[in-house]
Amino acid sequence: MTDFPRPILTVDVVVLELRDTGLWLGTIARDSAPFPQMPALPGGYVHVDTDKDTADTARRVIKAKAGLTDIFCEQLGTFSGADRDPRGWSATVVYYALIRGARPKGAGLVWVPAGNPGVLAFDHNELVAAALDRLRAKGSWSNLPAFLLAKTFTLAELRQTYETILGTSLNDSAFRRKMEELDLIEPVIGKKSKSTARPAQIYRLKQGALRAFDRRI
Amino acid sequence: MTDFPRPILTVDVVVLELRDTGLWLGTIARDSAPFPQMPALPGGYVHVDTDKDTADTARRVIKAKAGLTDIFCEQLGTFSGADRDPRGWSATVVYYALIRGARPKGAGLVWVPAGNPGVLAFDHNELVAAALDRLRAKGSWSNLPAFLLAKTFTLAELRQTYETILGTSLNDSAFRRKMEELDLIEPVIGKKSKSTARPAQIYRLKQGALRAFDRRI
DNA sequence: AAAATAGTGTCTGTGAGACAGTATCGC
DNA sequence: GCGATACTGTCTCACAGACACTATTTT
Numbered sequence: 146m147t148d149f150p151r152p153i154l155t156v157d158v159v160v161l162e163l164r165d166t167g168l169w170l171g172t173i174a175r176d177s178a179p180f181p182q183m184p185a186l187p188g189g190y191v192h193v194d195t196d197k198d199t200a201d202t203a204r205r206v207i208k209a210k211a212g213l214t215d216i217f218c219e220q221l222g223t224f225s226g227a228d229r230d231p232r233g234w235s236a237t238v239v240y241y242a243l244i245r246g247a248r249p250k251g252a253g254l255v256w257v258p259a260g261n262p263g264v265l266a267f268d269h270n271e272l273v274a275a276a277l278d279r280l281r282a283k284g285s286w287s288n289l290p291a292f293l294l295a296k297t298f299t300l301a302e303l304r305q306t307y308e309t310i311l312g313t314s315l316n317d318s319a320f321r322r323k324m325e326e327l328d329l330i331e332p333v334i335g336k337k338s339k340s341t342a343r344p345a346q347i348y349r350l351k352q353g354a355l356r357a358f359d360r361r362i
Numbered sequence: 363m364t365d366f367p368r369p370i371l372t373v374d375v376v377v378l379e380l381r382d383t384g385l386w387l388g389t390i391a392r393d394s395a396p397f398p399q400m401p402a403l404p405g406g407y408v409h410v411d412t413d414k415d416t417a418d419t420a421r422r423v424i425k426a427k428a429g430l431t432d433i434f435c436e437q438l439g440t441f442s443g444a445d446r447d448p449r450g451w452s453a454t455v456v457y458y459a460l461i462r463g464a465r466p467k468g469a470g471l472v473w474v475p476a477g478n479p480g481v482l483a484f485d486h487n488e489l490v491a492a493a494l495d496r497l498r499a500k501g502s503w504s505n506l507p508a509f510l511l512a513k514t515f516t517l518a519e520l521r522q523t524y525e526t527i528l529g530t531s532l533n534d535s536a537f538r539r540k541m542e543e544l545d546l547i548e549p550v551i552g553k554k555s556k557s558t559a560r561p562a563q564i565y566r567l568k569q570g571a572l573r574a575f576d577r578r579i
Numbered sequence: 580a581a582a583a584t585a586g587t588g589t590c591t592g593t594g595a596g597a598c599a600g601t602a603t604c605g606c
Numbered sequence: 607g608c609g610a611t612a613c614t615g616t617c618t619c620a621c622a623g624a625c626a627c628t629a630t631t632t633t
Contacts (some may be wrong), residue, residue: 149407151368154453190366191442198443200580202397223440223455225408226415234410236371238440238453285577286503301585307579316623317577321586323579323622343630359597360502360577362524362532362540516613536595538613543594559611560603578622 150187151224153235156202159221159276160211161259161292162244163306169256170262170273171244171264173210179231180266184255186273187211188237203240211254216245217292217336219355229268237267241276263353268343284310287357290318291350299338299345300324327358369442370452373419374405374486376438376493377428378476379461380510380523383499387463387469387479387490390427396448397483401472403490404428405454420457428471434460434509436572438493446485454484458493463512501527504574505546508567516555516562517541544575 160171172184187210225236290306330348337344377388389401404427442453507523547565554561
């Protein structure tokens with residue numbers, strides 16, 4: 146059973162938040178070796194006595210290090226190898242989390258631009274790049290971008306979020322037609338945005354869960 | 363560093379092969395506890411002294427248990443928890459592998475229908491279901507189905523493979539147009555299939571790698 | 580009224596599906 | 607020639623992009 150030395154198993158979380166200035170990444174300065182003082186992804190060891198699974202570990206880490214609960218959090222993949230951690234052969238199960246709306250004040254994270262986060266500890270730059278790739282891919286065939294917005298939003302906000310993630314501009318009327326057809330969102334009756342011009346209808350996701358769009362080859 | 367007890371870390375591989383009768387799954391009978399004699403996915407512990415990473419572990423396992431090398435193998439995800447292995451809190455990094463063409467004779471795998479594999483050890487039924495989901499999803503926006511065929515194939519074979527994976531029928535002329543447009547395959551000049559009717563042009567993938575198709579929202 | 584943003588109507592080009600028609604093989 | 611499968615041409619319909627137009631607010 147335990148004939149083999151067990152590798153280190155950790156969980157790391159790529160925490161992403163959308164602002165007017167693009168996607169931002171939540172980092173935390175390491176307080177001990179290896180890579181002391183360097184910014185790193187929030188993460189930690191699995192606590193086998195309290196964590197139900199690695200998703201549970203990810204949620205615990207996000208709550209402990211950023212004070213955040215009830216956010217979108219999905220497994221990205223596992224990165225492993227002899228060299229990625231100087232302490233020895235290690236594997237880290239990576240999750241990515243999306244922050245809805247404004248980030249909480251006083252949270253213990255240092256925010257850096259996700260596309261240009263500077264040098265991070267371990268192989269964490271690679272993990273962030275993989276998370277952004279996943280986000281872009283999934284943005285084009287799911288309602289994932291909606292999880293970067295508050296629970297309610299206008300169609301313009303939703304379209305701008307898709308545009309930020311996909312890196313392209315989308316035709317407004319085609320986007321409205323598509324959203325209508327996909328049956329993903331519903332208007333919050335009577336609710337309108339306040340703005341300097343005509344107020345916009347406010348919408349919310351019909352289902353809280355991530356939903357993929359059908360694709361044909 | 364090692365303040366926390368390390369969970370068990372294993373690698374399991376969902377080996378899939380396409381035949382006329384659909385997708386088949388390669389299993390292996392367990393020779394020891396837990397779940398002795400039960401069919402299970404080929405898998406094993408990470409060997410930290412020889413495995414470069416978990417993908418390396420997966421390749422080693424496939425070679426050792428099925429005698430197969432140089433096949434498509436991609437990470438599916440990591441499944442973890444206190445209850446999935448009676449020996450204790452464990453995590454398994456799951457890969458799925460696609461066998462090209464006819465399976466090797468004498469390989470040490472027992473083949474069962476992938477969609478109805480019977481009861482497998484551990485949570486392996488769940489892992490297989492997740493792999494089939496991934497296959498279906500990825501089949502609709504990548505050249506993944508081609509990796510279930512031999513290196514060379516006819517357009518009809520390729521279309522039938524897509525149809526098997528997607529569970530739908532595809533329009534023949536639209537499929538040809540699409541393949542032409544996607545620039546994924548190239549004819550092997552002068553090579554024709556032999557059949558009872560008009561021979562078909564033989565094709566191969568232009569690039570050996572998995573390629574995703576562009577998709578707009 | 581002007582400016583600004585929200586939302587609608589409609590034209591058009593592209594591409595997928597359908598399917599008839601043509602090509603090339605074995606018998 | 608006939609049957610069978612491979613491949614091509616073309617019609618049509620659906621849908622995405624473009625964009626003009628209308629609607630509703632603030633100043």
